[in-house]
Amino acid sequence: MPTAAISPQMATGLRRAGAILLISCYELGHQPLSLASPLAVLRRADFAPVVVDTSVGALEDDAIRAARLVAISVPMHTALRLGARIAERVRAVNAAAHICFYGLYASLNGDYLLRERADSVIGGEYEEALLGLARALDVGDAGDTLDVPGVRTRAHDAAPVLAKLPFARPARDTLAEPRHYAHLVRGGEVVPAGYTEATRGCLHTCRHCPITPVYGGRFFVVPRAVVLDDIRQQVQAGVRHITFGDPDFFNGPGHSLAIARALHAEFPDVTFDATIKVEHILERREHFRELAVLGCAFIVSAVESLSEEVLRHLKKDHTRADVAEALAVLRAAGIPMRPTFVAFTPWTSAEDYVDVLAFAAEQGIIDNIDPIQYAIRLLVPPGSALLDEPDAREWLGPLDESAFTYRWTHPDARMDRLHGEVAKLVEAMASGGCDNREIYDEIRALAERVLGLRVAARAGTVAAGQPVPHLSEPWFC
Numbered sequence: 110m111p112t113a114a115i116s117p118q119m120a121t122g123l124r125r126a127g128a129i130l131l132i133s134c135y136e137l138g139h140q141p142l143s144l145a146s147p148l149a150v151l152r153r154a155d156f157a158p159v160v161v162d163t164s165v166g167a168l169e170d171d172a173i174r175a176a177r178l179v180a181i182s183v184p185m186h187t188a189l190r191l192g193a194r195i196a197e198r199v200r201a202v203n204a205a206a207h208i209c210f211y212g213l214y215a216s217l218n219g220d221y222l223l224r225e226r227a228d229s230v231i232g233g234e235y236e237e238a239l240l241g242l243a244r245a246l247d248v249g250d251a252g253d254t255l256d257v258p259g260v261r262t263r264a265h266d267a268a269p270v271l272a273k274l275p276f277a278r279p280a281r282d283t284l285a286e287p288r289h290y291a292h293l294v295r296g297g298e299v300v301p302a303g304y305t306e307a308t309r310g311c312l313h314t315c316r317h318c319p320i321t322p323v324y325g326g327r328f329f330v331v332p333r334a335v336v337l338d339d340i341r342q343q344v345q346a347g348v349r350h351i352t353f354g355d356p357d358f359f360n361g362p363g364h365s366l367a368i369a370r371a372l373h374a375e376f377p378d379v380t381f382d383a384t385i386k387v388e389h390i391l392e393r394r395e396h397f398r399e400l401a402v403l404g405c406a407f408i409v410s411a412v413e414s415l416s417e418e419v420l421r422h423l424k425k426d427h428t429r430a431d432v433a434e435a436l437a438v439l440r441a442a443g444i445p446m447r448p449t450f451v452a453f454t455p456w457t458s459a460e461d462y463v464d465v466l467a468f469a470a471e472q473g474i475i476d477n478i479d480p481i482q483y484a485i486r487l488l489v490p491p492g493s494a495l496l497d498e499p500d501a502r503e504w505l506g507p508l509d510e511s512a513f514t515y516r517w518t519h520p521d522a523r524m525d526r527l528h529g530e531v532a533k534l535v536e537a538m539a540s541g542g543c544d545n546r547e548i549y550d551e552i553r554a555l556a557e558r559v560l561g562l563r564v565a566a567r568a569g570t571v572a573a574g575q576p577v578p579h580l581s582e583p584w585f586c
């Protein structure tokens with residue numbers, strides 16, 4: 110692989126407009142905070158990066174040629190798969206550019222990226238490390254001399270930075286307008302949705318979660334003024350709904366509630382959604398009526414499974430009964446839950462799969478579940494806490510570095526076949542405009558056929574509610 114050998118002469122001039130190119134490939138249909146936040150921090154230090162979000166715009170060769178530092182944001186698996194291809198193109202167009210991957214999946218896949226695609230990787234709280242990298246390249250450091258805290262290179266190992274950063278208000282002025290991104294769909298109304306984060310990292314250490322190996326149970330709050338300022342600028346740009354993308358909005362409930370209250374006080378017509386785990390819904394149940402009054406349109410909750418065995422492996426700290434109770438808490442508050450699942454794991458039995466389908470019907474939440482959730486298969490990235498499981502050898506296959514995951518095969522061949530068929534079915538029906546219920550019915554029939562089991566749902570145990578608000582981009586990492 111060619112390396113980016115930057116001579117001191119080439120490395121100077123990092124402050125020229127376009128000398129730093131920040132690229133995002135996919136952020137669940139949101140205007141990328143992972144561009145807006147480092148852009149603000151770099152500008153504050155007199156750098157003038159150009160930002161490109163390839164999910165809504167073209168990456169021109171001229172922009173690549175003009176760049177000395179190309180930094181690619183990879184907060185999730187899909188972004189990394191796309192970003193790896195972009196890095197290949199950058200290398201072909203501009204062999205001298207320093208390529209850096211930053212974000213959660215950069216540090217997890219650092220070995221492979223540094224060997225095949227990148228000159229540096231940055232994980233954890235990345236803004237200051239990225240700034241340090243820009244400063245170092247600006248004064249001519251490169252190759253072996255490049256030694257910046259939080260920046261891992263082939264010559265220097267460096268742990269991700271885990272510390273509260275001096276945040277700046279994200280700079281969104283050169284990003285595509287909110288109308289190009291995900292919208293909130295509520296009944297007949299469709300409004301532009303914005304995105305921000307009140308906290309980063311997570312207090313919990315679920316074993317399948319990519320945050321766990323990077324943050325190890327730590328989280329950081331973003332100052333209230335910075336979050337509210339970011340919301341304000343997005344509302345001024347036309348946004349009428351905010352997604353709080355915190356891994357868990359109730360890791361710091363006092364902080365999050367204060368922000369929700371201030372949001373509602375200033376913009377009473379702007380709604381929001383947030384992700385809150387089942388355990389927190391139960392522990393902090395007294396807050397949900399207030400959240401509804403403040404404009405909470407829905408709560409995403411990582412249910413992942415209803416099986417005791419699977420939940421134990423994932424260390425989710427909730428049970429099937431807890432999920433039913435959390436649904437009841439939210440229902441009583443008038444907030445719909447949009448659950449997410451890891452539908453296929455090595456421990457998910459055929460009976461577990463049909464149980465989720467039955468549960469969805471019984472709880473009246475078929476409309477709440479994006480059909481892609483019935484097709485999600487466990488990803489095991491390098492560094493995953495699942496690798497420390499005592500029985501890992503029994504189910505774990507080899508690491509497929511270029512796919513950024515370990516391989517695994519289900520002990521019941523019917524489950525792997527079902528996964529392939531459900532994934533194809535969901536893709537075809539969703540792109541054909543079918544609704545959740547139509548897709549659910551087909552998945553149910555397919556599962557019964559492939560698994561030879563009946564979905565024994567006591568249909569409509571809980572009546573379905575009103576149409577469920579959702580974002581126009583299904584949740585898929």
Ligand code: SF4
Pocket residue numbers: 311312313314315318319320321356357386411
């Ligand atoms: S799955 Fe959710 S609660 Fe668990 S570690 Fe990840 S972000 Fe935190």
